[in-house]
Amino acid sequence: MGSKSTAKRADALRSIDAIVQAAAECLGRNPEASLSEIARAAGVGRVTLYAHFASRAEVVDAAMSRAIDRGNEALDAVDLTGDPLGALARYVEVGWHLVDQARALLAAAQRELPAGRIRELHSGPAARVESIIARGRAEQVFRTDLPIAWLVNVLHSVMHSAADEIRAGRLTSGRAADHITATVLAAFTPPGKPVPQPGAGE
DSSP states (O other), X not given: OHHHHHHHHHHHHHHHHHHHHHHHHHHHHOTTOOHXXXXXXXXXXXXXXXXXXXSHHHHHHHHHHHHHHHHHHHHHTSOOOSOHHHHHHXXXXXXXXXXXXXXHHHHHHHHHXXXXXXXXXXXXXXXXXXXXXXXXXXXXSSOSSSOHHHHHHHHHHHHHHHHHHHHTTSSOHHHHHHHHHHHHHHHHSOTTSOOOOTTTTO
């Protein structure tokens, strides 16, 4: 009896994993992808999908959670310690790719999930940026006259804009990180102080 239920559980976990992966891929291409498309891509029927997820919102939530977890793993490998200017540049180098990859998925999440849940899902990456900015403020290289939450939002908005410019053919992906870093450093530098060159703190 035990081995049957273990096998059943393993099958269920395989199905869930396939559905979440298919959802991330389908929604990553088209934020309006239907549950039927996601089930087809996962190689399961709609009945199986609904046995594990009660709604489209639950599927989107699981796909978004997976993308954020993968993003956190990528950021775990980045050294964000030491000089805040260098740490910010290293964060941008990896972070903008993650933002670009998850754009369509985020659009799906914004339609299906409450704003509070989206903030909660992004709390890991946001905390990393907050920590870099707080360190930069303490060392007087980043401005203190604007809230940290606003500066985090500025950084992520610039990352999204870079992805838009690449799609429009006005920016190459090879130059995106430099453009983002230069723009954000100008926005983060205290009024009246010269803007440091990207990489100056390395």
